[in-house]
Amino acid sequence: MARKAHALEIRLEAFDRNNFDGLTKIDNKWFPLQPGMQWTYEGVTREGNKRVPHRVVQTVTDLTNVVNGVRAIVVWDVDYKDGELQESEIVFFAQDKDGNVWQLGELVEIYEEGEFVGAHAWIAGLEGASAGIMMKADPQLGTPSYSQGYAPAPVNWSDRAKVDQIGQKSCVPSGCYKDVLVIAESSTKEGQDAKQLKYYAPGVGYIRVGWKGRQEKLREKLELREVGKLxxxxxxxxxDEALAIEKRAYLYGRTPPVELTQSATDTGGQ
Known part of the structure; x- marks a missing residue:
């Protein structure tokens, strides 16, 4: 399947909703998402000639949503720069029967000096958007790049990923990890020379974010400081925060509402 955008060919992954079993368990070795888990990252990003403190908190909620016919887990991400809220978003992930983790869309709210200034969204199956693979079940060196999702203008989401390194060792504030997998991510709007590097530890998820290439604005560095269960x-x-984002999203008028996972329902949402 292919589309053309900005005169560049966007190669998409073959998405088959029948290759999902309806469960919300995501136990991929490199990208496990268990409800209640939270990762906190700290580092710096570049804004012009300044290095700005950067903090990201990622939380797997106990909510799910049906996106393009597939039940997905809702993950809440919060992004702070120089101590101020910059973005708050919910992202939808689902694991297929082969063990690949797919990204099915996201809604991003943008803030400046603590004030809401706008939002953008892409949802697979709506407005020409398509799902992509966030993490392969068995990533291998030398394999082709793959789409992490696609959305046309005005969102212009066209990220791609490729295995860059395997078997690495990396130490971050949360600990030292072996057998680390490095994925290089790029997008057509940034150019293929600009790549963000994500370092994944088995059973943990990504533990470090780096970069390679000549694009100064992509020189972001993050390291995992804390990981644990809420x-x-x-x-x-x-x-509640994830539900509030959903309620503010006009696009969701055409998608089913989010729901609690079965396990959360069985325990009264606790």
Whole structure:
């Protein structure tokens, strides 16, 4: 399957909703997503000639949503720069029967000096958007790049990924990890020379973000500082934040509402 955008061929992954079993379990070795898990990253990013402190908090909620016929887990990401909220978003992930983790869309809210200034969204199956693979079941060196999703203008989401290194060792504030997988991500709007590097530790997820190439604005560095499971009260707060984002999203008028996972329902949402 292929589309053309900005005079460049966008090669998309063959998406088959029948290759999903309807479960929300994501136990991919490199990208496990268990409800209640939270990762906190800290580092710096470049804005012009300045290095700005950067902090990202990623939380797997106990919510799900049906996107393009597939039930997906809802992940809440919050991005702070120089101590101020810059972005708050919910992202949808699902694992197919082969063990590949797919990204099915996202809604991003943008803030400046703590004030909401706008949002953008792409949802697979709507407005020409298509799902992509966030992590392969068995990533191998020398294999072709793959699409992480596609959305046309005005979103212009066209990220691609390719295995860059395997078997690495990496130490970050949360600990030292072996057998680290490095994925190089790029997009057509940034150019193929600009690549963000994500370092994945088995059973943990990504532990480091780096870069390679000549694009100064992509010189972001993040390291995993903390990883752990939230208390029931903290998970409930994360759930409420994700639901608030959904309620503000005009696009969701054409998609089913999010729901609690079965396990959360069985325990009264705790």
């Amino acid at each position: 208390t029931p009260d903290a998970l409930a707060k994360a759930r």
